[in-house]
Amino acid sequence: MQFRDLNAQYLHLREKIDAGIASVLGTGHFILGEQVRELEGKLAAYVGTKHCVACANGTDALQLVMMSWGIGPGDAVFTSDFTFFASAGTVSILGATPVLVDIDPQTFNICPDALEKAIQKVLAEGKLIPRVIIPVDLFGLPADYPRIEKIAEKYQMRILEDGAQGFGGAIDGKRACSYGEAATTSFFPAKPLGCYGDGGAIFTDDDALEIHLRSIQRQGASPVDKYDNQLIGMNSRLDTLQAAILLPKLEAFEEYEMDAANQVASWYTQRLQGLVETPVVPEGYLSAWAQYTIKLKDQAARDGLKEYLMEQGIPSMIYYPRGLHQQTAYLDMGLKDEEFPHTIDAIRRVLSLPMHPYLQEEDVARVCDAVIAYLKE
Ligand SMILES: *Cc1c(COP(=O)(O)O)cnc(C)c1O
Numbered sequence: 001m002q003f004r005d006l007n008a009q010y011l012h013l014r015e016k017i018d019a020g021i022a023s024v025l026g027t028g029h030f031i032l033g034e035q036v037r038e039l040e041g042k043l044a045a046y047v048g049t050k051h052c053v054a055c056a057n058g059t060d061a062l063q064l065v066m067m068s069w070g071i072g073p074g075d076a077v078f079t080s081d082f083t084f085f086a087s088a089g090t091v092s093i094l095g096a097t098p099v100l101v102d103i104d105p106q107t108f109n110i111c112p113d114a115l116e117k118a119i120q121k122v123l124a125e126g127k128l129i130p131r132v133i134i135p136v137d138l139f140g141l142p143a144d145y146p147r148i149e150k151i152a153e154k155y156q157m158r159i160l161e162d163g164a165q166g167f168g169g170a171i172d173g174k175r176a177c178s179y180g181e182a183a184t185t186s187f188f189p190a191k192p193l194g195c196y197g198d199g200g201a202i203f204t205d206d207d208a209l210e211i212h213l214r215s216i217q218r219q220g221a222s223p224v225d226k227y228d229n230q231l232i233g234m235n236s237r238l239d240t241l242q243a244a245i246l247l248p249k250l251e252a253f254e255e256y257e258m259d260a261a262n263q264v265a266s267w268y269t270q271r272l273q274g275l276v277e278t279p280v281v282p283e284g285y286l287s288a289w290a291q292y293t294i295k296l297k298d299q300a301a302r303d304g305l306k307e308y309l310m311e312q313g314i315p316s317m318i319y320y321p322r323g324l325h326q327q328t329a330y331l332d333m334g335l336k337d338e339e340f341p342h343t344i345d346a347i348r349r350v351l352s353l354p355m356h357p358y359l360q361e362e363d364v365a366r367v368c369d370a371v372i373a374y375l376k377e
């Protein structure tokens with residue numbers, strides 16, 4: 001059994017993917033070929049934003065948006081302590097200060113109450129200006145945008161949605177990657193919508209931001225004369241080959257993969273509910289199920305289960321084994337574990353089980369039987 005079976009997906013879509021690759025090889029337009037524009041249009045339509053700007057990866061996507069907004073030294077950017085490093089690393093690379101916030105223990109997403117307290121603390125200290133909130137749609141579940149939007153409005157801050165894991169999710173039908181002034185996603189192969197290499201995208205309704213992003217992703221080139229560099233930018237584009245691979249994958253994603261992933265999640269929950277803590281999906285929310293993450297009673301039980309599953313040939317992963325405040329690169333911030341009680345609890349007790357749309361009911365039953373057998377011991 002595989003944790004995320006990319007080969008099963010390839011076998012399903014092989015003809016279309018191979019034809020897409022062949023068509024790019026035939027035209028020779030490897031950079032900014034027509035498939036990139038076609039994909040951007042389809043992604044924006046799916047998510048429900050006016051614009052989509054494809055780029056090299058989900059990390060660049062975050063950085064490009066903050067560069068466009070002029071985020072830098074003296075600015076405070078608030079994000080979750082329990083996420084992939086890029087959500088904060090992109091803030092640091094611009095010279096701004098990431099302010100790490102504890103999570104909601106139910107959803108694993110940034111806790112709105114803790115967020116507001118963190119903003120008030122920064123204001124009281126008076127050294128940094130609160131500018132941006134980066135909520136992360138962890139494990140595929142959209143963050144609490146209804147409450148985060150109110151906080152952003154109250155403190156006049158921007159929201160940048162990190163939808164790297166959230167693409168495909170929704171709240172009351174409004175899709176992930178359409179929240180905030182801009183949102184980003186990643187097409188890293190194991191994400192809900194993945195390509196065969198690195199890729200990413202930015203979503204926004206802001207016309208001026210879109211034009212600015214298209215310039216700074218191409219060395220700050222002028223829209224009319226590409227050898228006149230008007231701004232300092234990056235080189236961050238999505239390959240035409242990756243766009244051609246993503247086109248049939250997006251079709252499958254819309255047509256059945258999201259439904260299939262939700263079916264897999266409900267098979268897990270039916271079998272595991274009451275035995276371990278199963279993922280919470282609040283009323284009106286739809287998860288993209290980037291991960292199916294359970295919580296055991298303590299660290300010993302979690303580590304034991306991981307070991308036991310491995311012996312049974314079942315892979316599982318610990319997302320994440322540490323909070324961002326515990327990363328070596330951030331130890332100099334001097335943050336204490338006590339400031340992040342829910343992150344600390346999660347890193348000790350979480351375990352992510354095999355999850356992808358091509359998992360069969362008998363596979364889920366096998367995983368769950370192994371979990372149940374372990375718990376009986
Ligand atoms: C994967 C991920 C990213 C970065 O995406 P890359 O394409 O790997 O650069 C950013 N944020 C979160 C939450 C992620 O999971």
